Amino acid sequence: MSYKIWMSVVKEFLLLKRDLGGLIILFIMPLVLVITVTLIQDSTFKTVSDTKIQILLVDNDNGSVSKTVFDNLEKSQLFSVITQIDNKPITEEVARENVYKGKFQLAIIIPKNLSVDLQTKIDQNVENIVSKMGLTETDTTAQKTNKTIKEKEVKLYFDPAVQMSFKNAVMSSIDKMISQIETKSIYTTFQNQLGEENTKFEQKSFITFKEIVPKINNKEVLPNSVQHNVPAWTLFAIFFIVIPLSINIVKEKSQGTFVRLLTNPVSNLIVIIGKTITYSVICMIQFYMMVAVAIFLFPHIGLPPLNIEGHLFLMSVVALFSGFAAIGFGILLGTVANTQEQSAPFGATSVLILAAIGGVWVPVFAMPKIMQLIAKSSPMNWALEAFYDVLLRNVSFLEIIPKISLLFLFFIITTSIALFYDKKKRTV
Incomplete structure (x- = not known):
């Protein structure tokens, strides 16, 4: 056998x-x-990639918000931000055409007056809260809250060939970035309204995340x-x-x-x-x-x-x-x-x-x-x-x-x- x-x-x-x-x-x-x-x-699987992804940034705002977005993208070490093609500023039309042809994976379009309108909207909200607390004169508040501010859209153009996971990750990062900018502006506005120049608000995130990995x-x-x-x-x-x-x-x-x-x-x-x-x-x-x-x-x-x-x-x-x-x-x-x-x-x-x-x-x-x-x-x-x-x-x-x-x-x-x-x- x-x-x-x-x-x-x-x-x-x-x-x-x-x-x-x-x-x-x-x-x-x-x-x-x-x-x-x-x-x-x-x-x-790496936290820092050796290969940066080139993205187009069209800055129609030219304000503090767009500058913060640009700086944060550069600091991320994942993206290489391009604002000019052939030594010419990029327009939304040019960015859309280049992305849809697959030359770039992403284009970010920042709208006009984003920084100004964001600060105006925050000022209105903070003034309303402060006035209801009786800390300011109501006449002054009424004069400043007449203007209606429309919501702003930051447009994202993605290469049709990129994966959905990449889209979700980018949109989540930008949303978090904008939220941090808004939060900082709100704190600063409250400080100005209260007239306390030396008041320092703790702006560091109170809730953080820590991954607990297995040990052998x-x-x-x-x-x-x-x-x-x-x-x-x-x-x-x-x-x-x-x-x-x-x-x-x-x-x-x-x-x-x-x-x-x-x-x-x-x-x-x-x-x-x-x-x-x-x-x-x-x-x-x-x-x-x-x-x-x-x-x-x-x-x-x-x-x-x-x-x-x-x-x-x-x-x-x-x-x-x-x-x-x-x-x-x-x-x-x-x-x-x-x-x-x-x-x-x-x-x-x-x-x-x-x-x-x-x-x-x-x-x-x-x-x-x-x-x-x-x-x-x-x-x-x-x-x-x-x-x-x-x-x-x-x-x-x-x-x-x-x-x-x-x-x-x-x-x-x-x-x-x-x-x-x-x-x-x-x-x-």
Whole structure:
């Protein structure tokens, strides 16, 4: 029994050895993928980006408010403010045209008389409050509150191609900036109305926010792009073995190898066990290669290294059971498919779909409710959550048992269906 399984494993390795393209897909492409994606996404995890986003600013106000907006944008270290193009002041029409053509991601249009009208409106409101308190003469107040001030709009033009998250972040930042300007003006106006030149109002924010990050061995663990991307794209690479595995099964059927195997005293179960062992070894090699690259190569290309302190064993367990799930799916696909033209495109497309709904590309919490429910049925989601539990949430082995059990159950079910289907369809 053990000898038959061993020879089945040897057969699988010989098949892979002859398929150079398959080996490149299994080992080289995942490494290129994880390096490329992590480099691209790394800036989103940094507090300060090395690349500033150029934005257009049209200042029709030329007052204190617009100056404050300009100064705050410059200080943010995220934006590079442009007020001239070809040494000419930018107009709203020029800004709109450049943004809608994709030359710039954002244009901010500050309206005329914003500073003056804002101060006038604040003066009116403060005078009304002070007069009701009986601190000023009502005649003077009445003379100053006749003018009606219309609301002002700060226009924002966005490149149609930018993401909604970028729009929301920018609008929130500008809204906070304007609110701080209004608050400061209100305090200053009250001071002037009360005639207390030496009165100092505390304008520092009373309520602040502090992120409490998890600690491991009394050290704060700050999530970064590497911790999120390495598990996700390692999982993606593991599931991509569906393609060479299913193709090899189809080849065995089309070339007559499978028929020759059936003439020997070897059951289909032995063949499947051999494939499972072979591709499990490949999955683990993929996993350790990705981890090694993240630890040793990433620091040399400007990325933070992957911290696996105390986590390697549990991560290996998750990778192994993820490999089982991928192998079961590949065996089922190869058994059902009749040609390589069926197995290869369907395998690639199905892996992409499982990755999409599993949270590899877009976090599950950001999906619509119906997609969040569907995501729970993806084996990639089970595996990804198990990786995050181990690497980011510092859980124990007992807490990942439900997820790895689901992965193993998926392997058992898909393999059983493949065996049942093969038995029903077999003609030899």
